[in-house]
Every structure is written in structure tokens, then in C-alpha cells.
Amino acid sequence: MVEPTVGYDVQEIRKQFPILSRELKGKPLVYFDNAATSQKPQIVIDALTHYYSHYNANIHRGIHTLAEEATAAYEATRVTVQHFIHASSTKEIIFTRGTTEGINLVAYSWGRANIKEGDEIIISTLEHHSNIVPWQMLAKETGAIIKVVPINEQGEFNFPAFEQLLSKRTKLVSVVHASNALGVINPVEEIIALAHRFGAVVLVDGAQSSVHLDIDVQALDCDFYAFSAHKLYGPTGVGVLYGKQQLLEEMPPFMGGGEMIKEVSFESTTYNELPYKFEAGTPNIADTVAFKTALDFITNIGKATIRAHEDELLRYATAQIGQIPGVRIMGDVQNKVSVVSFVIDNIHPQDVGILLDNQGIAVRTGSHCTMPLMQCLNVVGTTRASFAAYNTLTEIDLLVNGLHKVIKLLR
Amino acid sequence: MTEHPSIQEISEALVEDFSLFDNWEEKYEYLIDLGKKLPPMAADLKTEDRKIKGCQSTVWLYSEYKDGIIYFQADSEAMIVKGLVSMLVRVLSGQKPEDIVATPLDFIEKIGLQSHLAQTRANGLNAMIRQMKLDAAVRI
Numbered sequence: 358m359v360e361p362t363v364g365y366d367v368q369e370i371r372k373q374f375p376i377l378s379r380e381l382k383g384k385p386l387v388y389f390d391n392a393a394t395s396q397k398p399q400i401v402i403d404a405l406t407h408y409y410s411h412y413n414a415n416i417h418r419g420i421h422t423l424a425e426e427a428t429a430a431y432e433a434t435r436v437t438v439q440h441f442i443h444a445s446s447t448k449e450i451i452f453t454r455g456t457t458e459g460i461n462l463v464a465y466s467w468g469r470a471n472i473k474e475g476d477e478i479i480i481s482t483l484e485h486h487s488n489i490v491p492w493q494m495l496a497k498e499t500g501a502i503i504k505v506v507p508i509n510e511q512g513e514f515n516f517p518a519f520e521q522l523l524s525k526r527t528k529l530v531s532v533v534h535a536s537n538a539l540g541v542i543n544p545v546e547e548i549i550a551l552a553h554r555f556g557a558v559v560l561v562d563g564a565q566s567s568v569h570l571d572i573d574v575q576a577l578d579c580d581f582y583a584f585s586a587h588k589l590y591g592p593t594g595v596g597v598l599y600g601k602q603q604l605l606e607e608m609p610p611f612m613g614g615g616e617m618i619k620e621v622s623f624e625s626t627t628y629n630e631l632p633y634k635f636e637a638g639t640p641n642i643a644d645t646v647a648f649k650t651a652l653d654f655i656t657n658i659g660k661a662t663i664r665a666h667e668d669e670l671l672r673y674a675t676a677q678i679g680q681i682p683g684v685r686i687m688g689d690v691q692n693k694v695s696v697v698s699f700v701i702d703n704i705h706p707q708d709v710g711i712l713l714d715n716q717g718i719a720v721r722t723g724s725h726c727t728m729p730l731m732q733c734l735n736v737v738g739t740t741r742a743s744f745a746a747y748n749t750l751t752e753i754d755l756l757v758n759g760l761h762k763v764i765k766l767l768r
Numbered sequence: 769m770t771e772h773p774s775i776q777e778i779s780e781a782l783v784e785d786f787s788l789f790d791n792w793e794e795k796y797e798y799l800i801d802l803g804k805k806l807p808p809m810a811a812d813l814k815t816e817d818r819k820i821k822g823c824q825s826t827v828w829l830y831s832e833y834k835d836g837i838i839y840f841q842a843d844s845e846a847m848i849v850k851g852l853v854s855m856l857v858r859v860l861s862g863q864k865p866e867d868i869v870a871t872p873l874d875f876i877e878k879i880g881l882q883s884h885l886a887q888t889r890a891n892g893l894n895a896m897i898r899q900m901k902l903d904a905a906v907r908i
Contacts, residue, residue, distance in 0.1 A: 382792070705846035707825045712848070715792050723824055737825075737845065766797055767847055 365666050370658070371747045373398040384717030387752045392537050392565060392696055392743035393721055394587045398654055401591060404647035415639055417616065431642055434649040435632070438597050441652050442582065443573040448631035449605065451598040452645055456564040457487040459583030459598035460531070462635065463560055464491035466608045467581075468529070471558075474500030476528040479557075481506040481514055481543065482733050483536040486726045488562045492531060501528070508733065512541040512688040520551065527557040534566035538725040538741065539688025540671075540696025542566070549579050558604070564588060568745075569667065569694040571660055574599050590746075591651030592644035598635070605631050612637040655746075663746045667695035670744040670753060677757045678742075683764065687739055695744040698725075701760075704767050706738040712763040713740075718756055775867055778859045779875035786879040795881065796848065803850030806857060809843040820895050825849050827896060831903040838865055838904055842896075852876070852893055860900055868904035873897055 371377050374396045379386045388396060408430065414423035416431050435447045444450060453459045468491075472478070478492050478501055496503050504527075506519045514532075523530075530552040535542045549559045560581040563572065567584035574582050581604075586595040600608075610617055610628055614637035619627040628634045655663065674697045679686050683702035701709065710722035723738040724731045731738055742756060773781075789795045813830045820827040825846035832839045840861040844850040859875065860868050876893065 705825055707846040708848050712796065715796070762793070766793065766800060 365662060367666065367747065367749050371749075373400070373654075374747050375399055375402070377747060381717040381719075382715060387718040387755050389742040389744065389748065389752070389756065390719045390721045391745040391748075392540075392588070392725075392741065394593065395568065395590045395745050396747070397590055397592070397651070400654060401647050401651045404650040405592060405643055408643045408646045413643070416642055417633070427642055427646070430646040430649070431640070434645050434652075437649045437652050441572070441656070442567075442597075442599055443575050444599055445575060446602060449574075449599055449602050451600065451605070451632045451635045452640055453583070453596040453598050454594055454641070455585040455587070455596035456562060456583045457596075459581070459596055460488055460560065460562065461491045462598055462611045463581050463583075463600070464495045466611045466635075467558070467604065468492075468495040469499070470607075470609055472496075472499045472501045472528055475526060476501045477504055477522075477524065477526040478502070479504045479506060479519070479522055479527055479530045479532075479552075481519075481532050482508045482730055483512060483514070483533050483539070483541065483543065484531075484727065484729070485533060485537055485562065485564065486728070487564075488531055488533060488560075489729065492529075502526075505729075506532075508730075510734070511690050512536060512539040512730075512734070513690055514541075514543045514548075516544065516547065519548065523551065523555045523557070525555065527552065527555050529558050529560065531560040531562070533562040533564075535569065535694040535696075536688065536727075536730075537565050537696075538727040538730055538739065539698050540565075540693040540743070541688045541690055542570070542692045542694060545579065546577055549577055553578065565694055565696075568655070569660075569664060580604055586644065586648040586651060589648075589651055590654055591648040594641050595644045595648050602631065605635070608635075610634050610637065614638045616640070658746065666746060667744050667748075670748055670750065671695040671697065673750055674742060674744070674753045674756070677753060678760065681757065681760055681764070684760075687734060687736070696741060697743075698739040698741045700736050700739050701764065704764065706740045708767055709740045709760070709763050712766060713756070713759050716755075716759045716762065718759050720756075772862050775859055775863055775871040775873075779873070779878075782855055782859070783875050783878045786881075795879070796851075799851035799855075799881070800847050801851075802854040802858075803844075803847050803852075806843070806850060806854035807841070809841045813841060814843065820892070820899050824892060827853060827892070829853075829896065829899055829903075831900070833865070833907045836864060837862055838868060838907060840900060840903075849892065852881075853896065856896060856900060860904075863904075865904035865907040869901055869908065 376396045412423050412426040414427040416428040435450045438450050439447050504522045507515045534545050552559045558580045561579045563582050563584035568589045580601050582599040587593040617629050617634050617637040619629050685700050687698045706722035721741045814828045818828045827844045830841045840857045842853045842857050
């Protein structure tokens with residue numbers, strides 16, 4: 358084991374996550390499934406119970422004190438999100454259930470208003486099913502065509518091929534910022550700049566990147582950016598769709614109901630202004646309120662500080678796992694987030710997952726909701742270890758020992 | 769010719785075999801070994817319609833009915849699942865369809881593997897058992 362990062366007290370951080378003191382099958386839990394969802398610090402859990410114990414009320418409409426407090430807390434999260442991703446206005450921050458809903462919102466609202474027969478939508482081979490299926494549904498309905506940017510064998514975006522695919526028919530480019538299956542980071546800045554030259558709108562799937570990378574939607578100049586709270590140490594069931602104000606203004610509502618209206622008669626309805634136009638019905642108030650605490654948690658430690666720690670874990674894990682005979686790391690590139698995805702010769706990832714679980718180690722195995730990517734890489738699936746602020750080098754040693762044991766059992 | 773042992777008898781023997789091991793590693797080692805001992809399934813039997821849904825890894829199941837007895841062939845690309853499949857084949861292949869349908873299969877639980885098999889995988893196991901019972905039910 359190498360020495361931990363100077364000045365980064367991972368044990369102090371671990372103490373804030375009650376779940377990490379759990380034992381599984383008599384062994385301390387090693388949680389390496391952070392790309393699926395991160396664990397929650399006590400302050401986030403407290404924020405949830407505090408909300409329900411002290412000021413639970415429906416927001417925006419009530420004039421009583423509780424409603425005002427709940428509304429203020431809910432809107433405070435919106436401001437925090439705005440700053441977190443450097444949006445120019447809170448009007449551009451729409452709360453959703455998660456990344457998937459954000460992408461679907463764009464597909465239904467913007468897509469059905471703007472996509473016509475023969476129009477082209479470009480995605481990449483690295484996409485999660487949630488950035489494939491909504492566009493297939495839209496294409497089926499409108500007669501649009503989906504084009505897929507290929508990758509090289511390490512999972513890197515083929516930029517020249519992307520340039521070839523772009524044309525005046527390209528109406529939308531929807532790409533993942535960092536691959537959930539491999540960790541590979543796409544060159545979104547260049548993708549966005551080039552797509553804009555062709556007049557295409559660009560959506561960035563930020564499900565993985567939002568927790569690891571500094572996100573400045575204005576600098577990126579993306580048109581949409583979608584992400585989920587639960588991968589940022591926040592609660593499940595909350596997500597954010599960022600959209601450029603002008604685009605959002607032009608888009609029809611996604612769902613009809615309360616909250617999203619200004620005036621309703623049986624003849625006609627006028628819609629509420631942004632962002633409420635896209636937030637029909639009572640939202641997920643408690644989880645949204647607690648999401649602010651999660652974002653503050655990240656900001657207080659510092660994203661760059663966490664990233665430096667995660668990079669160290671990534672480098673160490675890549676080196677240690679890569680040394681195991683028969684192991685092949687997929688997506689072993691410079692520019693990636695803290696995900697190590699690998700296959701072991703003649704061993705099915707499911708067996709790896711089961712046998713690691715018996716040692717208290719939680720990893721993800723399978724296709725990671727990226728079946729086309731797995732087909733492209735010609736594997737049935739991979740084993741994926743993904744790291745967060747609270748993981749340690751010692752835990753990576755446990756994983757490596759665990760893998761040796763797995764191989765011994767299966768060979 | 770000796771009588772083919774009953775589902776109950778084979779199950780009990782398996783439970784007894786596993787009871788000799790006191791840690792999970794030995795149990796899994798034995799399970800993986802059982803998988804390796806599973807008679808190979810002919811490649812041309814591994815068709816799309818013989819795949820069992822509900823498994824993270826692919827499982828193929830084929831059954832044949834001859835003289836009132838059902839014979840199963842099965843395979844999986846994953847070793848632990850193959851071990852489970854192997855046990856099911858050992859217990860159910862060569863039995864009468866009525867017995868397959870009527871006898872509850874609780875030996876995996878008794879072996880103590882269930883607690884180590886998370887919900888999704890247990891579902892795959894249940895899907896396998898369900899399919900084997902269905903194959904039997906249509907032959908009654």
C-alpha cells in the first residue's frame with residue numbers, strides 16, 4: 358500500500374457515513390459501487406428527517422409559515438445547484454426525478470416540437486440506455502434517424518468519425534460526459550463547439566461527471582445538462598435538468614397539472630414561468646431540500662480535493678488490478694473518472710460479483726445498462742469498481758486480495 | 769436394476785455433502801465443482817427459446833420425455849449459476865413429471881446458499897426451478 362494523500366483525512370470523511378461501519382457477512386463493508394449510487398453522509402440523512410420533523414408543507418402556494426419555510430428551503434437548493442454548475446439563472450434549473458427523467462423531458466418536450474422526419478440525432482457508443490431509448494422512441498414517432506459515434510478499443514470517442522456524421526440534418530447531439538461503464542471522459546467541450554457550428558442542440562448526460570468534474574455549463578456552452586442527486590451523496594428521486602433559458606422558454610410543457618400553470622379555465626390555460634412550467638404537481642420536496650446539504654458537503658471539502666483523492670485511488674487500483682494475471686482493464690485511458698472496469702479471462706463477471714460479495718465487497722457486474730457498448734467491446738459484461746470520497750487504498754488492497762481468491766476458486 | 773433415487777433422497781444427500789463444509793469458500797468451491805461435473809449440453813440445443821429469463825448470466829435448459837421420465841440438460845456461462853443448475857439437474861433429471869411438480873425444492877435453502885445469493889440471483893434460480901416444473905407439468 359502507498360501512503361495516503363497528504364492533508365486529506367479520509368477517516369474523518371468515513372465517520373460521516375454511518376453505512377460504512379456496517380459489516381457484511383462478518384466482514385467490513387467495502388463499497389465500490391459508487392457509480393451506481395453514492396452513500397449518504399449523516400448530515401444529508403439529518404436534513405431529511407429535519408424537514409419532515411420541523412417544516413413539512415406543500416410549497417409555493419401556502420401562505421402559512423411552514424409553507425414559506427419549505428418553499429424557501431426548496432428554492433435554496435435551486436440556487437445552490439445554479440452555483441454548483443454555474444448556470445446563469447435559477448430559471449434554467451429544473452428539478453426532475455433524475456438524469457433519466459431529464460433526458461426524457463427533453464425528448465418529449467423539445468424533441469416533439471423540433472424533430473421531424475429525416476432529422477438526425479447523434480449519440481455515442483458509450484451511452485447508457487437512458488440516453489439511447491428516449492431518442493429511439495422519439496425517432497420511431499417522428500421518423501428521425503439515430504447515428505452513433507464509434508469508439509476505439511479503449512472506449513475513446515472517435516472525433517473524426519463524429520465530424521463525418523455531422524451535417525445540416527443533425528438536430529441534436531446527446532452524449533455522455535463520463536462513461537458509467539468505463540469511466541472514460543468524452544471531449545464534450547469540442548463536441549459541443551463543433552455541433553453548434555452545424556446548428557445542432559447538445560445535451561450532456563452528466564450522471565457520472567457531475568460528482569467528479571467541475572461543471573460550468575456556461576463555459577461548456579451545452580444546451581442541456583442532466584444529472585442525479587443520488588450520485589452526489591444526495592437522496593434518490595431527485596435530479597436536475599439544466600437548459601438554456603431561451604430553449605426552455607420556447608419548449609412546450611412536459612406534463613400538465615398544478616404548479617406549472619398561471620391561469621386555468623376550461624377553455625384555455627396559460628403556463629407558469631420558468632422553471633415551474635416544467636415542474637407539474639407536488640415535487641419531491643424533502644429530497645430536494647436535503648440535496649442542498651449534499652452539494653454543500655461536496656463544496657465544503659472541495660471538488661478538486663475529492664478528485665485528487667479519487668485520482669489516487671484510481672491510479673492505485675488500475676495498477677494493482679492490472680497486475681493480476683488474466684485481467685484486462687477496459688477503458689484504461691488518461692482522461693477518466695474514478696471507475697475501474699475489467700474482465701478476467703474465462704471468468705464470468707457474475708461469478709466475480711457473487712464471490713466478492715461474500716467477502717463484503719460491493720462491486721457492479723454485468724452490462725451496466727450499456728448493452729450496445731458491451732457488444733462493441735465484445736464482452737458479456739465487466740466487473741466495475743467505482744470510487745468515492747470515502748474510499749481508501751486499504752479497501753483497494755482488500756479488493757485485490759478478494760480478486761485473487763475469486764480467481765483461485767474459479768480456476 | 770436399482771430404483772432411481774427420489775428427489776427427496778438426492779436433495780438430502782446434497783444437503784449432507786454441503787454440511788461437511790463450515791465456511792462459504794469451501795461451499796462455493798464444491799458448488800463450482802458440481803458445475804464442472806455437469807454433463808455437457810449439446811451446442812445445437814442452446815437455442816434462443818431455451819434461454820431462461822431472469823438470470824444475469826445466460827442459462828439454457830432442455831428437457832426430454834421418455835417412458836414416463838423427464839431428462840434435463842442444462843448449461844450456463846457463469847460457474848456459480850452452473851453449479852446451481854447442476855444441482856437442479858442432478859435432483860430433477862430422471863424423475864417422473866408428477867414428482868417434479870409435487871416435491872418442494874428447499875434443499876438450496878437448507879444448504880445455506882440462499883443467504884449468500886442476493887435477490888436478483890435468487891430470482892434467476894426461481895426462474896430455473898419454475899421452468900423445470902413447467903416442463904414437467906406439460907407432460908402430466
